Amino acid sequence: MAAGILLFAIGFVFWFLGMQGAGDAKLALPIGLFVGVGGLPVYAGLLILVSLLLLVLLRSRIGQGGRSAVAVRLDELRRDQRIPYSLPMIGAALPVLILRHI
Numbered sequence: 001m002a003a004g005i006l007l008f009a010i011g012f013v014f015w016f017l018g019m020q021g022a023g024d025a026k027l028a029l030p031i032g033l034f035v036g037v038g039g040l041p042v043y044a045g046l047l048i049l050v051s052l053l054l055l056v057l058l059r060s061r062i063g064q065g066g067r068s069a070v071a072v073r074l075d076e077l078r079r080d081q082r083i084p085y086s087l088p089m090i091g092a093a094l095p096v097l098i099l100r101h102i
Contacts (some may be wrong), residue, residue, distance in 0.1 A: 003032035004032065008025065010028065011025030011029075013027050018020075023084075027086050031089060035093055050091040054088055058077055
């Protein structure tokens with residue numbers, strides 16, 4: 001419960017400062033509940049890594065002008081310049097959850 005409250009509090013502050021959306025802030029609570037206090041360091045490290053990978057992907061020309069659903073979505077994200085932070089959050093949480101349950 002402590003991890004969920006901590007991540008939600010951080011997400012709330014980021015939302016209040018306009019750094020992320022309210023949906024991303026709300027998603028932090030269940031991620032914290034599932035990851036737990038013991039998984040927070042791994043989650044934080046993976047979150048940085050996945051965020052950087054997404055940034056590199058969006059800055060590159062990969063998928064630009066493509067017709068697949070992924071390429072179209074990448075083009076939309078590049079155009080809008082508003083990236084839903086839930087993508088890296090879930091990308092970082094999934095390996096932690098898988099390792100926790102193995």
